[in-house]
Amino acid sequence: MVLDPNPLDLEGRVALVTGAASGIGAAVASALSRFGARLALCDRDAVALDETEARLAGEGVDVLATRLDVRDDPAVDAFVGQVVARFGRIDILVNNAGGTFQADFEATSPGGQQALVDLNFNAVAKFIRSVVPHMDPGEGDAGHAPSIVNITSVEAHRAAPGYAVYAAMKAAVENLGKSLALELGARGIRINSVAPDMIPTPGTGEMNAETPLARRGHVDDVAGAVLYLASPLAGFVTGSTLHVDGGTHAAGGWRRDAAGRFTLD
Numbered sequence: 326m327v328l329d330p331n332p333l334d335l336e337g338r339v340a341l342v343t344g345a346a347s348g349i350g351a352a353v354a355s356a357l358s359r360f361g362a363r364l365a366l367c368d369r370d371a372v373a374l375d376e377t378e379a380r381l382a383g384e385g386v387d388v389l390a391t392r393l394d395v396r397d398d399p400a401v402d403a404f405v406g407q408v409v410a411r412f413g414r415i416d417i418l419v420n421n422a423g424g425t426f427q428a429d430f431e432a433t434s435p436g437g438q439q440a441l442v443d444l445n446f447n448a449v450a451k452f453i454r455s456v457v458p459h460m461d462p463g464e465g466d467a468g469h470a471p472s473i474v475n476i477t478s479v480e481a482h483r484a485a486p487g488y489a490v491y492a493a494m495k496a497a498v499e500n501l502g503k504s505l506a507l508e509l510g511a512r513g514i515r516i517n518s519v520a521p522d523m524i525p526t527p528g529t530g531e532m533n534a535e536t537p538l539a540r541r542g543h544v545d546d547v548a549g550a551v552l553y554l555a556s557p558l559a560g561f562v563t564g565s566t567l568h569v570d571g572g573t574h575a576a577g578g579w580r581r582d583a584a585g586r587f588t589l590d
Contacts, residue, residue: 333556336361338469339412340555341405343395343452344422346373348526349476352544353419353551358386360552362417365408367393395422395448396440405455415459416469417555420449420498421476425491438490445494449475450501453516462513470513472555475502476547479522479570483577495520499566506564515563519550522570535581536571 340357344350346368354364358381368374371392378390389411391404408415423445428437453473460471477495485492502518509516524542536542550569553559568574579587 332558333360333552335417335556338362338416338555339365339408339414340417340419341365341367341408341415341452341456342419342421343367343393343448345390346370346377349521349524349544349547350419350421351377352548353421354381354388356545356548356552357417357419357555358384358388360556362555363387363412364389365404365412365415366390367395367404368422369394395452396443398451401448401451402455405452405459409459414461415456416471418452418456418460418471418473419476419551419555420452420474422448423476423495425488427487429487430489433490441490442494445491446497446501449498453505457509457514460512460514469557470515470560472559473502473505473509473514473516474551474554475499475516475518476551477518477520477566479520479568479574481518481520481566482568482574502566503564510563515554515559517554517559517562517564518566519547519554520566520568520570520574521547522568522573524569536573537576537579537581537587538571539581539585540571542569542571 335357340362342350342354345354345366354366358364364386374390374392378388381388393400393404462470475498477499480488480492481495481499499518502516506516523536524544524547547569550567582588
């Protein structure tokens with residue numbers, strides 16, 4: 326592939342984004358649409374999803390939005406069918422939907438644990454299974470190969486007391502992506518992960534820690550990473566994880582003190 330002046334051009338591509346009503350998902354949807362992608366969006370939050378759909382449609386984006394619980398397998402299949410009926414194919418899948426709650430492992434009920442597994446792992450696997458048959462690499466254009474991007478977390482790469490099951494599922498998704506990169510590679514399908522940290526969203530609450538970059542992140546920082554992985558610029562990138570965290574993964578236990586010096590907690 327020879328890079329041209331428009332390597333991020335996604336004109337005519339069809340992108341499906343889960344958990345797209347607000348936060349990272351909405352930012353990803355907006356970014357992909359600005360570079361030409363047509364959008365299929367889903368979320369449990371019908372009110373916020375309607376607002377996002379109306380905003381994008383007002384910008385001239387070709388968008389289909391459906392209220393959906395990603396843990397509902399038949400509903401996922403039905404939604405993917407609607408997307409294919411509307412657009413004819415799916416080129417980009419962004420598995421963004423997820424969530425957690427704080428609880429010690431011993432205090433987590435079997436039902437609570439299953440909810441975390443279903444939302445953060447099983448739903449990702451289900452969407453991939455449902456979408457992949459509708460991904461077509463076209464005429465061997467590696468740059469425009471279909472792309473799957475899973476939003477994981479820095480917690481997939483470190484201990485997370487109080488969030489043990491959530492972290493385990495994010496680690497499982499990260500490893501699933503590596504395995505599927507090998508399984509799907511011969512079909513021209515790329516799959517990668519983005520692992521954010523320190524990105525304020527409606528569900529994260531207050532963030533007081535500093536990053537090595539001495540600032541918080543923004544949902545658009547994550548959207549930019551997804552845009553890269555979905556674009557021809559990442560045509561030879563698969564089975565990888567891109568950390569969008571201001572350096573917190575690299576820092577490990579190192580933190581910047583009030584004087585600006587790094588100390589080890």
